[in-house]
Each structure stands twice: as C-alpha cells, then as structure tokens.
Amino acid sequence: MSFTGKRHAPPKAGAMIEALRGLGYTTASALADIIDNSIAANASQVDINFVWDQEKSRIEIIDNGNGMNALELDKAMRLGELNPLDQRDESDLGRFGMGLKTASFSQCRELTVATKKKEELNCLRWDLDVLAKSTGDGWYLLEGPSENNHDLVHSILDAQKGTLVLWEKLDRIITDRFSADDFLDLIDQVEFHLAMVFHRYLEDRSNCFDLYINKKKLKPWDPFLKGHPAKAWHSPKATRTSSGSSISVECHVLPHKDKLTNKEFESAGGSDGWTAQQGFYVYRNKRLLLAGSWLGLGKGRAWTKEESHRLARIKLDIPNTADSEWKIDIRKATARPPVVMRKWLMRLAEDTRARARRTFASRGKPARTSKGEPVVQAWKADQTSGGVRYRIDETHPAIRNVLDDAGSMLPQVKVMLRILEETIPVQRIWLDTAENKETPRTHFEGEASDEVISVLKVMFENLVTKKGFSPKAAVDKLLLTEPFQDYPQLVSSLAE
Ligand SMILES: Nc1ncnc2c1ncn2[C@@H]1O[C@H](COP(=O)(O)OP(=O)(O)OP(=O)(O)O)[C@@H](O)[C@H]1O
Numbered sequence: 361m362s363f364t365g366k367r368h369a370p371p372k373a374g375a376m377i378e379a380l381r382g383l384g385y386t387t388a389s390a391l392a393d394i395i396d397n398s399i400a401a402n403a404s405q406v407d408i409n410f411v412w413d414q415e416k417s418r419i420e421i422i423d424n425g426n427g428m429n430a431l432e433l434d435k436a437m438r439l440g441e442l443n444p445l446d447q448r449d450e451s452d453l454g455r456f457g458m459g460l461k462t463a464s465f466s467q468c469r470e471l472t473v474a475t476k477k478k479e480e481l482n483c484l485r486w487d488l489d490v491l492a493k494s495t496g497d498g499w500y501l502l503e504g505p506s507e508n509n510h511d512l513v514h515s516i517l518d519a520q521k522g523t524l525v526l527w528e529k530l531d532r533i534i535t536d537r538f539s540a541d542d543f544l545d546l547i548d549q550v551e552f553h554l555a556m557v558f559h560r561y562l563e564d565r566s567n568c569f570d571l572y573i574n575k576k577k578l579k580p581w582d583p584f585l586k587g588h589p590a591k592a593w594h595s596p597k598a599t600r601t602s603s604g605s606s607i608s609v610e611c612h613v614l615p616h617k618d619k620l621t622n623k624e625f626e627s628a629g630g631s632d633g634w635t636a637q638q639g640f641y642v643y644r645n646k647r648l649l650l651a652g653s654w655l656g657l658g659k660g661r662a663w664t665k666e667e668s669h670r671l672a673r674i675k676l677d678i679p680n681t682a683d684s685e686w687k688i689d690i691r692k693a694t695a696r697p698p699v700v701m702r703k704w705l706m707r708l709a710e711d712t713r714a715r716a717r718r719t720f721a722s723r724g725k726p727a728r729t730s731k732g733e734p735v736v737q738a739w740k741a742d743q744t745s746g747g748v749r750y751r752i753d754e755t756h757p758a759i760r761n762v763l764d765d766a767g768s769m770l771p772q773v774k775v776m777l778r779i780l781e782e783t784i785p786v787q788r789i790w791l792d793t794a795e796n797k798e799t800p801r802t803h804f805e806g807e808a809s810d811e812v813i814s815v816l817k818v819m820f821e822n823l824v825t826k827k828g829f830s831p832k833a834a835v836d837k838l839l840l841t842e843p844f845q846d847y848p849q850l851v852s853s854l855a856e
Pocket residue numbers: 393396397398401423425426427428435436437442453454455456457458459460461523690
C-alpha cells in the first residue's frame with residue numbers, strides 16, 4: 361500500500377444526509393432555525409402553515425425577507441458551502457451554512473425552497489428518496505417545484521420578494537398512528553417554543569417583526585415578567601469583554617406565587633414548569649438559545665435545578681462574534697461559557713440564587729410592613745455551622761405571654777416548644793410546597809375574620825390587662841406582629 365498518494369473521498373449524498381437527520385432537533389427547534397434565516401434576511405413577517413393531510417401533511421414557512429437570486433439559492437441549498445469561521449454580519453443569526461438543510465431534513469424527506477428577489481422567481485428542491493436511489497456520490501439538487509406544488513409556489517410568491525420553505529413527506533412527524541389531534545398538540549408546542557425563542561423580536565415594536573402560525577399572530581412570552589409590579593428584584597446590566605466580544609448579564613428574581621394570579625403563575629412557568637425554567641437564558645443577537653440552564657456552573661459539582669431557586673432567571677447576551685468561544689452548535693440550542701467568564705457568572709448567579717431562595721421561602725410576604733417597619737416573626741431560621749435550624753422566637757407576644765405567666769409550668773412549656781422545634785415536618789412541608797401542589801396554608805389564609813379576631817382578642821387583652829399597654833399601644837404592637845400585620849383593619853378595630 362502506498363503511504364504518499366491521496367484519494368478523492370466525497371461522502372455519498374443519501375447516506376450523509378440520513379446521518380445528519382439525527383442532530384437532535386425538535387419540530388419547534390427546527391422551525392426556529394428556519395425563522396433565523398428569515399430574520400437574517402430582514403423579514404418583517406413569517407407565516408408558518410401546518411396543513412394536515414395524513415401522510416401528505418406539510419409545513420410551509422413563508423417570509424417577506426430579501427429573497428435570493430439564482431446563485432444565492434443554489435448556494436443556500438448546498439451543504440458545506442459557507443465556512444463557519446467566516447465573519448458574519450452583526451445581525452446574522454446563522455453560523456454554519458447548514459441550518460436550512462439540517463433543520464428541514466430532521467423533519468421531512470422533501471425540502472422545496474422557492475424564493476423571489478427583484479421579480480426573479482427561483483425554486484430548488486432536495487428529495488431524499490431521489491438521493492437514496494441515485495448512484496455515485498449523487499448530490500442531485502432538483503430544479504423547480506414538484507408537480508403538486510406548481511400552483512402553491514407561484515401563488516405564494518405573488519409578493520414582491522420573499523422566500524417559501526416547504527417541508528413535505530414529514531416522515532419524522534407523521535409516524536405510525538399520528539393523528540390530527542397529535543398535529544394540533546404539535547402546533548401548540550411549536551407556538552410556545554417560538555413565542556419564547558423570538559420573544560425579544562416580537563416585543564420590540566421598533567423593528568416590527570410578526571410571526572403567524574396558521575394565521576394566528578404569536579404573542580411574545582417574556583421569561584422575566586418585565587414591568588410586573590410584584591417583581592422581587594432585578595439587577596442593573598453588568599458587562600464583561602472577552603476576546604473582543606462584549607457579554608452582558610441582567611439578573612432577575614421573579615415574584616412569589618402569592619403575588620401572581622393563577623393565570624400569570626401558569627403562564628410564567630413556561631412549557632417545562634417553574635423549576636425547569638430557572639437559570640440562565642442565553643441570547644445570541646436577541647434570539648434565545650437556551651431557556652433556563654445553570655451552564656454547568658457550581659462549586660465542586662454543577663448546580664442542579666432546585667425548587668428553592670425556581671424564581672431565579674438570568675438574562676445573558678452574547679454577540680455572534682463569540683460563537684466559537686461559547687461553543688454554539690448547529691441547532692443553536694447549546695452554549696458553554698468560556699473558562700475566563702465562569703467565575704464572574706458564578707458570582708452573579710450565586711447572588712441571584714440566594715435572593716431567589718429568600719423570596720421563595722418568604723411566601724412573598726415581607727418581614728417588614730409596607731412602611732418598612734420590622735415585623736416580629738413567630739419563627740426564625742438560625743444558621744449554624746451544621747445547617748439551618750428553625751426556632752420559635754420567644755419575643756413574639758403570643759409566646760412571651762405564655763412564658764411570662766407559666767410560673768411552675770415554665771420547664772414543661774419550654775420542653776413543649778423545643779419538641780415543636782425539633783419535629784417541625786420540614787420534609788413534609790417541602791413536598792407539599794413542591795411544584796404544581798398547593799402552598800400549605802398559613803397566616804390564617806382562608807379563615808373567616810371571626811377566627812382571626814378571636815385569637816387577636818386574647819392577645820390584645822393580655823397586652824392591655826397584664827402588660828399594662830394602652831389600647832392604642834397594644835394595637836400598634838399587634839400591627840407589627842406576625843401574622844397580624846396582614847390584618848390591619850381587624851387589629852385596628854380592637855381598640856374601638
Ligand atoms: N429565508 C431566507 N431568505 C434569504 N436567504 C436565505 C433564507 N434562508 C436561507 N438563506 C440563505 O441561505 C444561506 C444558508 O442558510 P443555512 O440556514 O443553511 O445556513 P446559515 O444560516 O448561513 O448558517 P446556520 O447553519 O448557522 O443556520 C444563508 O446564509 C442565507 O444566505
């Protein structure tokens with residue numbers, strides 16, 4: 361055997377494309393890749409039509425962007441025509457020169473692209489069944505639409521300019537027993553995913569971008585509940601530069617469940633639920649790549665997604681010049697922070713996680729009144745070297761009264777409190793608070809006012825008769841005592 365010669369070794373088209381079909385796109389992420397191209401081509405509108413016709417079902421994506429001339433379309437349809445290392449326009453959402461093909465073939469066996477630019481209409485088509493039958497390396501790109509699609513291609517491109525991407529033979533979608541109902545469910549999933557991935561384009565009215573699915577206009581889904589009055593916290597934007605690319609981060613703590621309506625809570629949980637949607641939201645040119653991930657950060661081992669951090673969401677913006685540093689993949693679905701950024705990101709995430717945890721644990725109720733006065737709480741969490749311990753606060757008036765009057769019973773009362781502290785059903789409360797279950801009731805929630813008043817009266821009497829408080833002073837004290845700070849009107853009525 362010679363060790364110096366060289367051979368021409370092109371891949372076989374059919375086998376190569378079959379292999380590329382398994383990159384791991386979902387229908388929704390594949391469509392997002394097609395829409396990226398429309399946005400890069402300055403489209404202000406993209407229409408996606410799901411047309412149900414059993415195994416002849418199809419998906420059309422039509423944009424009103426710049427379109428392509430014959431040469432541009434020819435290049436667009438080829439694999440490996442663009443070099444991922446080339447510099448891209450600042451607003452270009454592409455990188456690999458592959459997305460149109462890999463995303464489409466992940467869902468269908470026949471891809472038709474028809475496009476119009478300067479009155480010129482061009483159409484090319486890949487059919488994997490034709491490639492499978494071809495001999496040699498067989499990269500046969502078909503010219504013009506298939507017989508069934510002549511009318512469609514011409515009618516759709518009556519517009520001045522734009523591009524139609526048509527997926528037919530949807531073998532990866534219309535599998536055995538897939539029904540019209542499944543198709544409708546798929547449309548819902550796609551709708552949610554696209555409303556999330558492109559939310560910043562859909563929100564920004566200055567650049568007028570609209571997405572329609574079967575003629576229904578998509579509303580953006582904002583992971584950060586921007587402008588919500590109960591938003592717990594958000595940081596100013598922080599920026600770092602690495603290898604000439606500027607990265608910016610904005611940390612958010614979302615409102616506690618108690619401060620959201622059921623509908624808001626449901627919607628803000630996103631498609632995967634609150635716990636799954638915590639973490640970093642990585643955007644590349646305003647397009648969301650990753651929706652909720654701790655990016656492998658963490659001390660020692662990577663942080664996992666925990667219930668207690670579910671209110672933490674961090675917006676991270678990277679430009680397309682940072683693609684290789686952040687290891688962006690063809691699907692635009694992963695990103696890994698470069699080593700030089702990890703410490704900084706971890707610091708920001710740690711702070712946000714701690715804040716989110718506090719908001720989550722507080723049931724959304726501040727330990728201060730709306731005027732900022734501290735409220736005496738019945739329970740406190742003591743941080744010890746061995747972990748957190750929950751203690752009953754003896755300065756709480758209801759506890760103090762009993763301790764002061766206990767006399768010879770004092771040791772027994774103290775034992776009772778200690779037993780309560782040591783047996784607090786933390787695990788049980790944790791489980792009951794878990795996602796999709798009701799938060800356990802506290803603070804007399806759901807109780808009639810009479811019930812609250814009867815407890816309040818005992819405390820009020822005690823303060824006035826035994827502790828020598830004036831009625832007004834007793835009322836003032838109770839207004840700063842948990843859980844009565846939530847019932848200012850009932851408390852005030854005691855003095856009358
Ligand atoms: N809807 C469209 N309108 C105009 N041009 C398009 C459209 N779709 C694709 N193109 C052209 O085809 C090229 C190839 O698209 P493709 O999605 O395969 O790769 P890319 O967008 O360059 O990179 P990536 O693989 O990262 O998506 C694009 O660079 C663009 O020039």
